[in-house]
Amino acid sequence: MVLSVKKSLYKKLLENLSTEPFTVTFWDGTVTQYNQGVPEFHIAIHQPLDTKLLAEDPMLAFAEGYMDKRIEVDGDLEYIIESIFNQQGSILNQPLALRTLKKFKSTGKKQSKDNVAHHYDLGNDFYKLWLDETMNYSCAYFQSAEDSLYQAQKNKTHHILKKLNLQPGQKLLDIGSGWGYLLIEAAKEYGVQALGVTLSEEQYKQTKRRIEIEGLQDQVEVKVMDYRELIKEGTTYDRIVSVGMLEHVGHVNIPTFMEHTNHLLKDRGVALLHCITGLVEVEGNAFLNKYIFPGGQIPSVRELVDGMSQNDLRITDMESLRLHYTITLRHWKRNFEENLGAISQQFDERFIRMWRLYLSACAANFTCGISDLHQFLVTKGPNNELPMTRDYLYE
Structure with a gap:
């Protein structure tokens, strides 16, 4: 049950990931395609990512997942990231606006x-x-x-x-x-x-x-x-x-x-x-x-x-x-x-x-x-x- 909830969360997050058609293979072996057309790249999620970090900072969660080999990609990495950046609503393309400088201290x-x-x-x-x-x-x-x-x-x-x-x-x-x-x-x-x-x-x-x-x-x-x-x-x-x-x-x-x-x-x-x-x-x-x-x-x-x-x-x-x-x-x-x-x-x-x-x-x-x-x-x-x-x- 926990795994199915996690997978549904990922599916929701990935719906608006990229401008290009792509496929994702989940840790249970199931495959989902996003966007219509011939897939331009493939993502394999071998292990679920940290759910708390995924909610707080999806970009960091995915980056660490790639670094730790929990995520693999089949395709040109620069092209994949470019397609994510081009998708305005992507979960990995949400820069945090700087609302105030007060929380930042002058670097010693x-x-x-x-x-x-x-x-x-x-x-x-x-x-x-x-x-x-x-x-x-x-x-x-x-x-x-x-x-x-x-x-x-x-x-x-x-x-x-x-x-x-x-x-x-x-x-x-x-x-x-x-x-x-x-x-x-x-x-x-x-x-x-x-x-x-x-x-x-x-x-x-x-x-x-x-x-x-x-x-x-x-x-x-x-x-x-x-x-x-x-x-x-x-x-x-x-x-x-x-x-x-x-x-x-x-x-x-x-x-x-x-x-x-x-x-x-x-x-x-x-x-x-x-x-x-x-x-x-x-x-x-x-x-x-x-x-x-x-x-x-x-x-x-x-x-x-x-x-x-x-x-x-x-x-x-x-x-x-x-x-x-x-x-x-x-x-x-x-x-x-x-x-x-x-x-x-x-x-x-x-x-x-x-x-x-x-x-x-x-x-x-x-x-x-x-x-x-x-x-x-x-x-x-x-x-x-x-x-x-x-x-x-x-x-």
Whole structure:
């Protein structure tokens, strides 16, 4: 009787799961088809999921079911998730609107470092297996469909550096500098003095190694430091860049980030902020927060713009790279799958299934436009020296 009640609950939940026809095999061997037409994919539920969690957060329940092999899918995982995201009423497509910021506390410096370590300190050897040679772990820029991931990441880096309109001798600050590729390219190609800050010990070690290999110790520096500590040093910068870091700040800390950017930037200085964005403020995804990016929240365009305007950061350019991120993620997925042998020597099968789900869901997310990726070019106060057209970006 209990099992039949559970199965009826699943059938109800699955009725509006996807836009495509699909079949489900339940733990008792019975098969049900949903939607008319030839099935595009198949789901096998080998064991019932936690009923309480299923009621509270179906997305997390299904994600953990997949990770633990209680659920298997027959079909392209990204395509399946995309069909779920396209179904507006799907139980797995219900983002929670952020009604108030009061329940969120400002993330302390120790917590921020722990959150970063959870993801970025998995080991440089792991990331080297599926990122490209630049070790860029952010949206690439595909100037043509034939671009390799390596070429597209180089494109992205130099697209950013051109937007900044760097001049020899200027001071550049990179907040969340990753594995250091942008810092080094800025120093080599534009003759700037560059400082990068990161909370990841692994990224710090790799960046230090790269600086030494390039012989740029007098021009490039990297520190393990929370960006909120930089004001104490009293240094201001001609240019500031931050790539893929604002997603870790949290809604409540956006004003703090913009305030610090204002204080660290010289008058008429230029900053480029590259981050995932949403249309509206939503609470962090439970699966991503629990397993992938603790403390992560996608900022909305409007809260970013409001934070900028409150700190005299004037937008001179704003560009969406949403579809570039879909392609980037597909490259990462392919690299990840092609290196499963080496990855399985470092991590167990649950981790592999978790990351497969993460990369596939992110690709579907950008294809469906649930999230976007924007580059904001801002100046501190009016700057009359930047080129008046975008022609200089493509010379």
